[in-house]
Amino acid sequence: MNKILNINLGGYPFTIDDDAYQHLSGYLNTLRKHFSSSEGSEEITSDIExxxxxxLVERLDNRQIVSMPDIEGVIDIMGKPEDFGAEGFSEPASAAQGEEEYQTGKRLFRDTENKVVGGVCSGLSAYFGIEDPIWMRVAFVVAFFTIGFSLLIYIILLFIVPEAKTASDRLAMKGKKVNIKNIAKQIEDEIDNFGETISNLGNDFSGQESKKKILKALPPAEHEML
Amino acid sequence: MKLENTKAQMRKGVLELCILSIIAEKEAYPSDIIGKLKEAELIVVEGTLYPLLTRLKNAGLLHYNWKESRSGPPRKYYHLTDEGQSFLGELQNTWETLVNAVGQTTKNIKS
Known part of the structure; x- marks a missing residue:
């Protein structure tokens, strides 16, 4: 036993099983959503209806009630939106792709990936666009012996400057625009670096010493795998 | 590289030309057009046709009239506008050039 409904589809009256009806209206909703961004979406869906x-009329012949196999058969003939998306119908390029970016400006971070102590000097170097953080470190050390309070400044910076944790932090640190392309590049670079570290370690993989180094180089989640 | 994608792209390119040609021959209603396109294996699923027709109509290349039918509600019958006629002419020229060009560049391939 099945509950039935009376519907008007494209100007034809149908008596339809409840489950078949649910399936049909789900399909029509997907279509509506698919075409919602294009001109004449109402017209397209009503033509399809x-x-x-x-x-359905052809399929039914002299039967009275539309059932699930009928709806499934008709949907097969019409196709799913993704099937006709590839052919003939060009969707407007979505604004989300390509141009989306957050302009954050340059920000000071601690670059803990290139750190000696706390990444303060390397972060400052990145901020001022100095290629090699060694010069910033030299300046700090020289200042410590001449003026004296650079150690204090270092410690203060260590506490108040945030660590660059995410890829977008690292881009903002260098004053690069934070968009999908740059983030992807940043992540690729990091993966390359990581791969290098591993292969370097692999070369002298002997004894406990190098195992400790690997443990240090791997993110915490992967420790258990070793 | 997906073969199916490339095939679909190729069909997509000529689909407009074919639809306009079918309608140019005789005023047509979507189910007639679908029948011919399916016969020629130009479309796989019927849903492809409707957004295309609406797009061509909105571009001013097609126009339709409602006509009564013996078995059911009125149907949309499409015909070409003047603009559609000249558009089709241009497409046919391009198509002929393409056929020649492709024929020439691929004639040495023996399958």
């Missing part, structure tokens, strides 16, 4: 009604 009319065609589906025609196909």
């Amino acid at each position: 009319a065609r589906m009604a025609e196909l």
Whole structure:
């Protein structure tokens, strides 16, 4: 036993099983969503409804009630939105792709990936666009012996400057625009670096010493795997 | 590289030309057009046609009239506008050039 409904599809009256009806209206909703961004979406869906009604009439012949296999058959003929998306229908390029970016400006971070002590000097170097953080370190050390309070400044910076944790932090640190392309590049670079570290370690993989180094180089989650 | 994608792209390129040609021959209603396109294996699923028709109509290349039908609600019958006629002419020229060009560049391939 099945509950039935009376519907009007594309100008034809149908008596339809409840489950078949649910399936049909789900399909029509997907279509509506698919075309919602294109001009004349109402017209497209009502044309499709009319065609589906025609196909149903052909299928039914002299039967009274539309059931699940009928709806499935008709949907197979019409196709899913992703099937006709590739053919003939060009979707407007979505604004989310490509141009989306957050302009953050340059920010000071501690670059803990290139650190000696706390990444303060390397972070400052990145901020001022100095290629090699060694010069910033030299300046700090020289200042410590001449003026004296650079150690204090270092410690203060160590506490108040945030660590560059994410890829977008690392881009903002260098004053690069934070967009999908740059983040992807940043992540690729990091993966390359990581791969290098591993292969370097692999070369002298002997004894406990190098194992400790690997443990240090791997993110915490991967410790258990070793 | 997916073969199916490339095939679909190729079909997509000529689909507009074919639809306009079918309608140019005789005023047509979507189910007629679908029948011919399916016969020629130009479309796989019927849903492809409707957004295309609406797009061509909105571009001013097609126009339709409602006509009564013996078995059911009125149907949309499409015909070409003047603009559609000249558009089709241009497409046919391009198509002929393409056929020649492709024929020439691929004639040495023996399958």
